[in-house]
Amino acid sequence: MTSPLDRLGARKRAQGVGDRLPPGQYIPRGWPVLHYGPVPKWKPETWDFKVFGETADGELGRWTWEEFGRLPTTSVTADLHCVTKFSVLGNVWTGVSTRTFLEAAPPAADVTHVLVWAEYGYSANLRLSDFADEGALFVTHRDGEPLSPDHGFPVRLVVPHLYAWKGPKWARGVEYLTADRRGFWEERGYHNLADPWQEQRYSYQEEPGDGPD
Numbered sequence: 463m464t465s466p467l468d469r470l471g472a473r474k475r476a477q478g479v480g481d482r483l484p485p486g487q488y489i490p491r492g493w494p495v496l497h498y499g500p501v502p503k504w505k506p507e508t509w510d511f512k513v514f515g516e517t518a519d520g521e522l523g524r525w526t527w528e529e530f531g532r533l534p535t536t537s538v539t540a541d542l543h544c545v546t547k548f549s550v551l552g553n554v555w556t557g558v559s560t561r562t563f564l565e566a567a568p569p570a571a572d573v574t575h576v577l578v579w580a581e582y583g584y585s586a587n588l589r590l591s592d593f594a595d596e597g598a599l600f601v602t603h604r605d606g607e608p609l610s611p612d613h614g615f616p617v618r619l620v621v622p623h624l625y626a627w628k629g630p631k632w633a634r635g636v637e638y639l640t641a642d643r644r645g646f647w648e649e650r651g652y653h654n655l656a657d658p659w660q661e662q663r664y665s666y667q668e669e670p671g672d673g674p675d
């Protein structure tokens with residue numbers, strides 16, 4: 463007799479994803495749209511991207527849309543894991559590396575965390591090391607196509623090694639912090655760290671030291 467777990471393993475192998483799907487995740491049809499609140503209207507004349515908070519020189523980093531468009535871009539192939547359990551595999555993300563902003567507007571020496579801010583006050587907090595991960599990009603394109611408005615046009619953060627709520631759509635800036643501060647979903651019961659391989663879904667699973675009180 464095959465157990466339900468064996469059958470699950472067989473199905474994943476049949477889909478050719480093997481060990482690539484984190485525990486509890488499934489592959490949906492297409493690319494679902496998921497967010498809280500309305501899709502913001504994009505106004506290129508007033509749009510800007512800011513790096514603020516505890517910068518090394520105390521100055522603000524600011525890019526207009528035109529200036530943002532002149533930043534170097536890079537591509538990363540990665541999977542997207544939503545805490546509601548869908549995973550969209552093999553996306554080719556193109557955008558500006560978080561490291562580009564860390565170099566252009568460096569954080570002060572005692573910065574440990576960042577809050578990434580988006581339209582309407584959405585935010586997600588990240589450890590500086592997670593934010594600086596090689597795969598983390600402020601994404602403008604997926605599979606060579608510009609993001610659609612509901613997927614975050616013009617710019618969203620993607621942090622492939624964490625659950626997708628850590629990647630704000632319609633991103634507008636980064637705040638450098640010298641102490642951790644919970645973002646939008648982290649204040650509403652989601653795990654502070656969000657590693658899908660450890661199934662860090664909810665704040666009640668946090669261990670001492672995983673997050674601020």
Ligand SMILES: Nc1nc2c(c(=O)[nH]1)N[C@H]1C(S)=C(S)[C@@H](COP(=O)(O)O)O[C@H]1N2
Nearest residue numbers: 494495496497498544584626627629630631
């Ligand atoms: N601004 C904003 N970004 C957001 C969210 C949100 O509510 N607002 N939801 C997050 C969550 S929970 C997920 S799973 C992904 C979904 O991205 P998608 O709609 O492109 O699949 O966006 C993330 N980014």
Ligand SMILES: [Mo]
Nearest residue numbers: 544545546627
């Ligand atoms: Mo999500």
